[in-house]
Every structure is written in structure tokens, then in C-alpha cells.
Amino acid sequence: MSDTLVSAATEARQRAFAPYSGFRVGAALLAEDGAVVTGCNVESASYGLTICAERVALVKGISEGRTRFTAIAVVADTERLTPPCGACRQLLWEFAPDATVTLANLHGLTAQFTMRELLPHGFDASLLT
Secondary structure, X not given: OHHHHHHHHXXXXXXXXXXXXXXXXXXXXXXXXXXXXXXXXXXXXXXXXXEOHHHHHHHHHHHOOOOXXXXXXXXXOOOOOOOOOHHHHHHHHHHXXXXXXXXXXXXXXXXXXXXXXXXXXXXXXXXXX
């Protein structure tokens, strides 16, 4: 399944809107129901409003009624693999704490992690009670 997600994330990366940084990222989430939801980063001239590919995919999935995800692939054109940023890790933790995270670049390099490896001791609703 990770190959399918990497392919979907690579395709989504092509739709990235990154006129300021040129840093194009694609993401593909696997929902518990088997659906694949993609996203790409969208930059804004007001840099703080930029949204990462992972969060675009997550918000799309949630808006389509999916709230649990089991895997994600993130693809960027970098030598070193690009993991989700802190904000993305937090949101992924809330909707995909047991997810497998596949990182890939356009040169065929891949690596897999778990969300628990990327965000140990994550903060979620269980800590609000």
C-alpha cells in the first residue's frame, strides 16, 4: 500500500502552489475505509497562512466524513527525506496516532516511521480531562 500512497502523493505534489519557496510537497492519507485522500502545500504571500500538504489532505478527508487514518506518504524533491512539520505531526496525531508514515523523494529514497516515533508523548483529547 505504501507504493500506492507514494504514487498518489507524488501526483499531488505536482499541484502544489509554491511560488515563493519553490518547495513543492505532496501527501496521501489512507483512511480506515480504504479511501486515499491527497493534498499539496498551498503558499500565501502572507507566509503564516501557508498550509502544508499533510494538513490539506487531513482537512479534505475530514470534510469528506473521514476521521481515522492508518497511513500517510509525504513526497518532496529533496536529497534528505522531509518529515511532517510540528503542526502537521500534532494534527496527524489526533486523527492517525497509529499511522505508518512513509517519507519519499523523487530519487526513489523512502523510509517508514510510525506516528509514535515522530511524535512521542503526543498531546490529545485524553489529556484534557
